[in-house]
Amino acid sequence: MAFWKIIDWIGSAMGIKSEKVYPALLTETTEDINLLLVCVEGGTFQMGGQDNEAREEEKPVHKVEVSTFYIGKYPITQAQYRKIMNNNPSHFKGDDLPVEEVSWEDAVEFCHRLSALTNKIYRLPTEAEWEYAARGGNKSHRYKYAGSNNLGTVAWYSGNSGNKTKNVGAKNDNELGLHDMSGNVWEWCHDWYSSAYYKNSPGKNPKGPASGPYRVLRGGSWGSGADGCRVAFRRGSTSAHRIGSHGFRVVLVP
Numbered sequence: 001m002a003f004w005k006i007i008d009w010i011g012s013a014m015g016i017k018s019e020k021v022y023p024a025l026l027t028e029t030t031e032d033i034n035l036l037l038v039c040v041e042g043g044t045f046q047m048g049g050q051d052n053e054a055r056e057e058e059k060p061v062h063k064v065e066v067s068t069f070y071i072g073k074y075p076i077t078q079a080q081y082r083k084i085m086n087n088n089p090s091h092f093k094g095d096d097l098p099v100e101e102v103s104w105e106d107a108v109e110f111c112h113r114l115s116a117l118t119n120k121i122y123r124l125p126t127e128a129e130w131e132y133a134a135r136g137g138n139k140s141h142r143y144k145y146a147g148s149n150n151l152g153t154v155a156w157y158s159g160n161s162g163n164k165t166k167n168v169g170a171k172n173d174n175e176l177g178l179h180d181m182s183g184n185v186w187e188w189c190h191d192w193y194s195s196a197y198y199k200n201s202p203g204k205n206p207k208g209p210a211s212g213p214y215r216v217l218r219g220g221s222w223g224s225g226a227d228g229c230r231v232a233f234r235r236g237s238t239s240a241h242r243i244g245s246h247g248f249r250v251v252l253v254p
């Protein structure tokens with residue numbers, strides 16, 4: 001039984017209504033995957049492009065509330081992917097490099113298999129969860145990139161990557177202790193992509209449009225310029241698309 005469920009059970013037995021207690025860090029060890037997960041406490045934030053670099057698809061800035069969730073401290077690595085999927089499609093090879101050449105469909109299948117093995121709910125982050133976490137959650141300093149206004153300190157991008165991926169965690173983390181949310185690999189999100197979605201987005205736990213031709217990618221990559229690594233930058237791609245700059249990280253539903 002999960003720690004926070006034990007707390008609820010004890011409180012209920014004693015007639016005490018208690019708030020859930022979420023450990024700050026969890027480790028998933030099934031199949032020796034050693035997946036570190038950071039707790040992102042729920043809260044509200046201003047989602048969208050908030051400076052003069054903002055694109056039309058990042059507007060309007062709007063208030064969003066998200067519930068508490070856990071997210072991978074790093075993008076899924078090739079070693080982790082291989083242990084669950086029994087293959088490694090990556091162009092750039094290395095156990096501690098982020099897996100790439102994965103489609104949205106591959107990333108979802110990884111989550112399904114990991115969920116079945118652990119009897120937990122693993123999935124891709126929603127676009128709102130991704131941006132909230134990248135911005136530092138309720139500890140945000142409102143940086144342009146994930147953890148800094150100085151891109152080179154937190155990201156591998158076109159200006160410093162040497163045109164290839166790098167080991168996860170080699171750059172500084174953000175306010176929540178998350179690494180590589182700017183640069184290294186683009187990260188698939190759960191949502192369908194629409195450039196106009198922000199005009200009609202729900203205010204609480206938005207999950208994107210009901211359908212569409214593309215899925216959301218966030219964060220920029222080793223081949224991106226500085227603009228693409230901004231935490232507000234958003235783009236879409238077909239769910240079957242596999243290239244050497246597409247990867248992902250996972251969310252655990254508590």
